[in-house]
Amino acid sequence: LRVLGIEGTAWAASAAVFETSDPTRRTDDERVEIYTDAYEPDSGGIHPREAAEHMHEAIPEVVAQARETAREWAGEYDGRDRQPIDAVAFSRGPGLGPCLRIVATAARATAQRFDVPLVGVNHMVAHLEIGRHRSGFDSPVCLNASGANAHVLGYRNGRYRVLGETMDTGVGNAIDKFTRHLGWSHPGGPKVEERAKDGEFVDLPYVVKGMDFSFSGIMSAAKQAVDNGEAVEDVCFGLQEHVFAMLTEVSERALSLTGSGQLVLGGGVAQNDRLREMLESMCEQRGADFYAPEARFLRDNAGMIAVLGAKMFEADDTLPIEESRIDSNFRPDQVPVTWREDEDW
Numbered sequence: 001l002r003v004l005g006i007e008g009t010a011w012a013a014s015a016a017v018f019e020t021s022d023p024t025r026r027t028d029d030e031r032v033e034i035y036t037d038a039y040e041p042d043s044g045g046i047h048p049r050e051a052a053e054h055m056h057e058a059i060p061e062v063v064a065q066a067r068e069t070a071r072e073w074a075g076e077y078d079g080r081d082r083q084p085i086d087a088v089a090f091s092r093g094p095g096l097g098p099c100l101r102i103v104a105t106a107a108r109a110t111a112q113r114f115d116v117p118l119v120g121v122n123h124m125v126a127h128l129e130i131g132r133h134r135s136g137f138d139s140p141v142c143l144n145a146s147g148a149n150a151h152v153l154g155y156r157n158g159r160y161r162v163l164g165e166t167m168d169t170g171v172g173n174a175i176d177k178f179t180r181h182l183g184w185s186h187p188g189g190p191k192v193e194e195r196a197k198d199g200e201f202v203d204l205p206y207v208v209k210g211m212d213f214s215f216s217g218i219m220s221a222a223k224q225a226v227d228n229g230e231a232v233e234d235v236c237f238g239l240q241e242h243v244f245a246m247l248t249e250v251s252e253r254a255l256s257l258t259g260s261g262q263l264v265l266g267g268g269v270a271q272n273d274r275l276r277e278m279l280e281s282m283c284e285q286r287g288a289d290f291y292a293p294e295a296r297f298l299r300d301n302a303g304m305i306a307v308l309g310a311k312m313f314e315a316d317d318t319l320p321i322e323e324s325r326i327d328s329n330f331r332p333d334q335v336p337v338t339w340r341e342d343e344d345w
């Protein structure tokens with residue numbers, strides 16, 4: 001089975017090919033090739049119109065690369081240029097509407113070109129499923145720490161439930177807003193991680209309410225601290241310690257609530273070593289298993305779209321073209337989980 005995936009919710013114009021003998025689990029013979037062209041703003045954060053212009057230019061190119069790879073792989077089996085793909089999967093949302101529309105158009109055109117089914121994937125569920133797929137865990141809790149989102153998900157009665165989430169901005173966007181204040185280029189997360197290595201603890205607001213967290217107060221306080229003359233390194237260190245402790249606290253509570261002994265991590269912020277270290281140590285203390293996919297599957301990428309697309313295709317969860325409109329506010333709990341047959345927690 002070979003699925004071509006297309007991703008483009010915000011900054012990553014990405015296409016991928018996923019080939020497997022069994023999409024329901026990770027196999028030794030599976031392979032994933034990802035082609036990504038990143039939008040890098042000249043200044044400030046992600047501008048929706050510029051991001052869409054980037055998608056417009058970059059999507060045809062990355063899709064062509066993925067198609068070429070699919071053709072090569074298909075040729076390896078019978079030496080002929082036979083049908084290279086079985087389905088086309090694309091991210092339907094959540095994300096920036098103008099970007100999503102370009103991706104959906106490319107996906108429909110590619111599916112029609114090869115006369116194969118179309119699969120509409122929820123981007124946040126894909127962040128979760130790639131961790132479940134690669135780890136081999138059966139029913140993990142998932143912390144999605146991405147740019148525009150932050151939430152903790154668990155499976156129950158055929159849906160991924162949002163157990164906890166941000167009450168305001170996404171975690172990565174909050175960090176990026178702080179670094180924009182310092183005049184640093186986008187994305188800010190890796191720069192904060194680097195500078196925090198030389199920093200010492202400063203006190204900042206820590207806001208967890210029940211299962212939810214808030215990042216706007218801490219961002220304002222961090223900007224204020226720098227303006228008041230605190231060393232940037234110390235504020236970066238303090239910021240990471242607070243924000244990641246908030247995410248870790250809610251993840252731990254979700255493990256306790258669900259009784260799950262497995263945690264997977266997803267999203268671009270999950271590339272941060274300190275976040276992974278905190279989660280790993282929390283899991284170790286409670287005897288839970290922890291898994292973070294490799295970096296290429298954490299940040300936005302079409303590989304995760306193709307992998308979940310293959311599972312959905314296998315479950316006959318495909319979309320007629322006329323029903324394939326995008327949904328920029330597509331929540332993970334709106335998705336009927338057709339590809340899992342396991343019991344609830």
Ligand code: ATP
Pocket residue numbers: 009010011094095123145146147148149170171172173175176187188189190193267268269270271272273298299300
């Ligand atoms: P979403 O998946 O919610 O649509 P997104 O499209 O913004 O989010 P992601 O690739 O998941 O994209 O995440 C990008 C975010 O990850 C940016 O905010 C960036 O600053 C942050 N990030 C990247 N690397 C690191 C790091 N090492 N530490 C902290 N944050 C990081």
